[in-house]
Amino acid sequence: MAEGRMKLLGYVSAAAFALVLAACQSSGTAIPPAPEGNTPSPADVIAASKPEEWRTLDPENTLYMDFPNGRVIIEMAPEFSPKHVANVKALSREGFFVNGAVTRVQDNFVTQWAQAADPARPPKVGVEKLNAEFTLPRNAPLQFDVLPDPDTFAPEVGFINGFYAARDKERVWLTHCYGMVGVGRENDENSGGGTELYVVIGQSPRALDRLLTMLGRVVQGMEIMSAFPRGTGEVGFYKTPGEYQHYADIKVASDVPSAQRTNLETMRTDSASFKTLVNSRRWRKDDFYTKPVGRIGLCNITVPVRAAK
Amino acid sequence: MAEGRMKLLGYVSAAAFALVLAACQSSGTAIPPAPEGNTPSPADVIAASKPEEWRTLDPENTLYMDFPNGRVIIEMAPEFSPKHVANVKALSREGFFVNGAVTRVQDNFVTQWAQAADPARPPKVGVEKLNAEFTLPRNAPLQFDVLPDPDTFAPEVGFINGFYAARDKERVWLTHCYGMVGVGRENDENSGGGTELYVVIGQSPRALDRLLTMLGRVVQGMEIMSAFPRGTGEVGFYKTPGEYQHYADIKVASDVPSAQRTNLETMRTDSASFKTLVNSRRWRKDDFYTKPVGRIGLCNITVPVRAAK
Numbered sequence: 001m002a003e004g005r006m007k008l009l010g011y012v013s014a015a016a017f018a019l020v021l022a023a024c025q026s027s028g029t030a031i032p033p034a035p036e037g038n039t040p041s042p043a044d045v046i047a048a049s050k051p052e053e054w055r056t057l058d059p060e061n062t063l064y065m066d067f068p069n070g071r072v073i074i075e076m077a078p079e080f081s082p083k084h085v086a087n088v089k090a091l092s093r094e095g096f097f098v099n100g101a102v103t104r105v106q107d108n109f110v111t112q113w114a115q116a117a118d119p120a121r122p123p124k125v126g127v128e129k130l131n132a133e134f135t136l137p138r139n140a141p142l143q144f145d146v147l148p149d150p151d152t153f154a155p156e157v158g159f160i161n162g163f164y165a166a167r168d169k170e171r172v173w174l175t176h177c178y179g180m181v182g183v184g185r186e187n188d189e190n191s192g193g194g195t196e197l198y199v200v201i202g203q204s205p206r207a208l209d210r211l212l213t214m215l216g217r218v219v220q221g222m223e224i225m226s227a228f229p230r231g232t233g234e235v236g237f238y239k240t241p242g243e244y245q246h247y248a249d250i251k252v253a254s255d256v257p258s259a260q261r262t263n264l265e266t267m268r269t270d271s272a273s274f275k276t277l278v279n280s281r282r283w284r285k286d287d288f289y290t291k292p293v294g295r296i297g298l299c300n301i302t303v304p305v306r307a308a309k
Numbered sequence: 310m311a312e313g314r315m316k317l318l319g320y321v322s323a324a325a326f327a328l329v330l331a332a333c334q335s336s337g338t339a340i341p342p343a344p345e346g347n348t349p350s351p352a353d354v355i356a357a358s359k360p361e362e363w364r365t366l367d368p369e370n371t372l373y374m375d376f377p378n379g380r381v382i383i384e385m386a387p388e389f390s391p392k393h394v395a396n397v398k399a400l401s402r403e404g405f406f407v408n409g410a411v412t413r414v415q416d417n418f419v420t421q422w423a424q425a426a427d428p429a430r431p432p433k434v435g436v437e438k439l440n441a442e443f444t445l446p447r448n449a450p451l452q453f454d455v456l457p458d459p460d461t462f463a464p465e466v467g468f469i470n471g472f473y474a475a476r477d478k479e480r481v482w483l484t485h486c487y488g489m490v491g492v493g494r495e496n497d498e499n500s501g502g503g504t505e506l507y508v509v510i511g512q513s514p515r516a517l518d519r520l521l522t523m524l525g526r527v528v529q530g531m532e533i534m535s536a537f538p539r540g541t542g543e544v545g546f547y548k549t550p551g552e553y554q555h556y557a558d559i560k561v562a563s564d565v566p567s568a569q570r571t572n573l574e575t576m577r578t579d580s581a582s583f584k585t586l587v588n589s590r591r592w593r594k595d596d597f598y599t600k601p602v603g604r605i606g607l608c609n610i611t612v613p614v615r616a617a618k
Binding site: 105107108149150151152153177178179187189201202203204205206207209210211222223226227228229230281284287288289290291293295296297299300 | 459604
């Protein structure tokens with residue numbers, strides 16, 4: 001008997017579950033079938049996009065972290081964490097991050113960095129602790145571009161101005177997708193400030209959503225942040241300072257001479273081209289992907305970034 | 310007006326979407342509230358588990374891949390890909406994998422390896438191509454332990470004997486979660502055989518489900534497979550053989566002398582302790598995770614593995 005083979009983890013009855021599944025799947029029926037023929041590649045969509053479908057990163061809200069093997073660039077999200085963004089800029093400007101280092105790489109979770117001077121210096125202008133900036137009211141004046149498929153963790157997911165986001169009836173927040181940067185803290189929700197930062201590597205740990213202040217996203221250099229040796233100490237901390245992965249500094253782009261800047265632009269997530277991109281990945285069909293899924297997950301989407309034109 | 314701020318990517322009307330969301334969310338109401346107090350950690354659950362809730366890995370279906378910095382261990386899934394598993398074993402036994410190498414590391418996607426002898430040797434006993442083993446009929450005699458929350462890509466997801474899996478009304482398949490190992494192929498669905506293998510690193514690329522033959526899962530050494538330098542060639546291939554990351558060989562564990570084996574056991578995914586583990590992560594509550602989510606994604610669950618007792 002089929003029932004003998006199926007065992008439900010958790011507490012939903014099989015009947016209730018089937019009902020919910022059927023309802024969830026009905027979202028599929030509301031969506032038109034796959035486009036005919038092969039779907040365009042991201043490169044195709046980018047090539048066909050218009051200049052006004054891109055926005056240049058604001059140097060005042062962009063951070064550079066220069067490692068020996070390349071520059072990591074972070075776009076900050078002051079709409080969501082204005083106090084933390086301001087504090088990180090203040091910390092940068094007082095030299096707090098000079099000769100900092102990655103101190104923790106926990107496989108399939110996060111890479112974390114901090115001021116690594118030994119002994120640690122307390123900040124002078126910036127502060128160590130700020131009140132949490134986890135979520136905003138749902139009615140915050142931000143355009144939310146909703147994705148069509150069910151998400152495991154939130155009622156609605158999509159993009160706000162290039163950032164992975166989610167919302168429910170009351171609140172809106174940035175989500176822990178690959179490449180998102182958050183503010184480390186201790187158990188106290190108000191114990192973070194920006195002296196410890198982390199980026200998501202591996203499968204997105206969405207259970208962290210709404211529990212951490214999100215500072216922004218990595219727009220260049222994730223292949224650096226994701227490939228450091230994993231730490232062998234507890235939760236991935238390096239056991240010895242000799243393992244630390246040093247960067248020269250964390251600088252606000254606007255504080256860097258023009259000639260040394262990396263000027264980037266990102267595709268607007270409220271643009272027609274981005275909608276085309278999402279749909280072409282959702283229904284991806286080419287010589288290799290022969291059976292389109294017609295589904296796409298929030299954290300499986302990459303927002304295009306390129307050199308500013 | 311709220312409508313002005315909300316723009317739906319794709320083609321579902323907002324009303325239809327809200328309806329589906331409400332239905333999907335009703336699965337939440339069928340599930341009891343968070344357990345009282347803090348949830349046990351995985352270590353707590355493992356400590357409280359019974360010996361019969363674990364199974365020892367079968368050396369006949371286990372592969373060792375020894376890198377200079379450690380051993381990577383793969384548990385194969387002959388229930389799903391019997392011909393590919395048999396072929397990989399034949400390839401191993403004829404020495405096909407000796408002095409092989411990782412040749413591709415595409416960030417946030419896959420690490421791929423292969424026989425890297427230069428020039429490449431054709432197999433003698435094993436073969437280069439087999440017919441695809443992508444899915445099984447849903448009524449295959451395999452216990453499927455279903456998870457309670459909605460999944461973006463499949464109607465039902467859960468575990469089959471320790472492997473991440475999904476099914477619909479007709480078919481059942483293994484899914485591309487972090488650490489899952491698949492069989493590389495060309496565009497032809499029947500062009501893979503096991504002479505090229507890959508493992509998922511980064512956010513799970515679930516759009517690959519049902520398009521590739523899955524060989525098994527990494528049960529030890531993911532921190533090695535995920536931390537190689539990313540390739541700078543097309544789709545992450547290393548541009549020069551000098552960049553290749555060599556392993557000594559890929560050996561079937563049963564072909565390795567007992568004294569050199571790594572004997573592992575894995576928690577049975579049909580056990581009460583695994584159910585407790587999933588539920589404790591789903592409702593995770595402790596001094597840091599203060600607001601339980603009551604949701605968990607398939608690829609966010611790690612199946613415990615430990616030294617065999």
